[in-house]
Amino acid sequence: MTGYAIVLASGKFERLQAVSNIAAIAAASEIPVDVFATMDGLEAFDRDVVAGMDFEMSAVGRAMLEAEHMDMSLFSENLARAKELGPIHVYACELSMDALGKDLEAYEDVFDDVLGVSGFLTHAADKQVMFV
Amino acid sequence: MSTEIHPDVTIDARGATCPGPLMDLIGEIRHADVGTVFELKTSDSSSSHDVPEWVETAGHELLGVEEHDDYWSVFVETTK
Numbered sequence: 314m315t316g317y318a319i320v321l322a323s324g325k326f327e328r329l330q331a332v333s334n335i336a337a338i339a340a341a342s343e344i345p346v347d348v349f350a351t352m353d354g355l356e357a358f359d360r361d362v363v364a365g366m367d368f369e370m371s372a373v374g375r376a377m378l379e380a381e382h383m384d385m386s387l388f389s390e391n392l393a394r395a396k397e398l399g400p401i402h403v404y405a406c407e408l409s410m411d412a413l414g415k416d417l418e419a420y421e422d423v424f425d426d427v428l429g430v431s432g433f434l435t436h437a438a439d440k441q442v443m444f445v
Numbered sequence: 446m447s448t449e450i451h452p453d454v455t456i457d458a459r460g461a462t463c464p465g466p467l468m469d470l471i472g473e474i475r476h477a478d479v480g481t482v483f484e485l486k487t488s489d490s491s492s493s494h495d496v497p498e499w500v501e502t503a504g505h506e507l508l509g510v511e512e513h514d515d516y517w518s519v520f521v522e523t524t525k
Binding site for chain 1: 460461462463464465467468471472475488489499502503
């Protein structure tokens with residue numbers, strides 16, 4: 314096993330934050346990480362969604378955002394910063410984008426490329442796969 | 446609380462939540478010479494436990510963790 318391949322299919326805020334935290338620390342620790350954002354997990358990176366904080370969210374997420382003593386970085390910020398520190402690549406799902414008629418310009422600036430499932434599986438071949 | 450440890454670099458990450466403080470530390474350690482002593486200030490309880498875990502895993506030396514009224518100081522010396 315030479316790192317983690319994370320399939321991020323959920324658009325739920327808490328899951329997005331958890332994935333970005335784990336991926337960021339792993340990458341900063343020189344553990345290779347590939348993140349494949351697909352379905353609702355990709356749509357969470359839409360610039361309008363992020364700007365409006367329009368995420369599915371439960372009590373934990375709301376508490377973290379509202380806590381005055383917590384200065385929390387958003388999942389997209391965590392991933393962008395991780396890319397400055399270690400071996401992490403973030404990919405957008407081509408199928409999801411095609412379905413909505415979008416291109417990468419619609420999303421936050423964290424993506425390295427657009428991939429289909431086969432492409433991602435090639436990247437994931439030597440990694441432990443995590444599905445979120 | 447006073448300390449005998451005299452850091453070369455102090456990183457004030459108070460207010461930031463996980464993984465911010467650790468990312469701050471890793472970012473600085475990358476560019477540090479061996480033997481550099483860091484003080485990481487964090488008000489994030491989880492980071493006060495998680496940063497020492499990372500230090501051990503990464504092979505640096507944890508010099509100590511001091512608890513203050515509203516934050517922790519994590520002291521780390523780079524070994525590589």
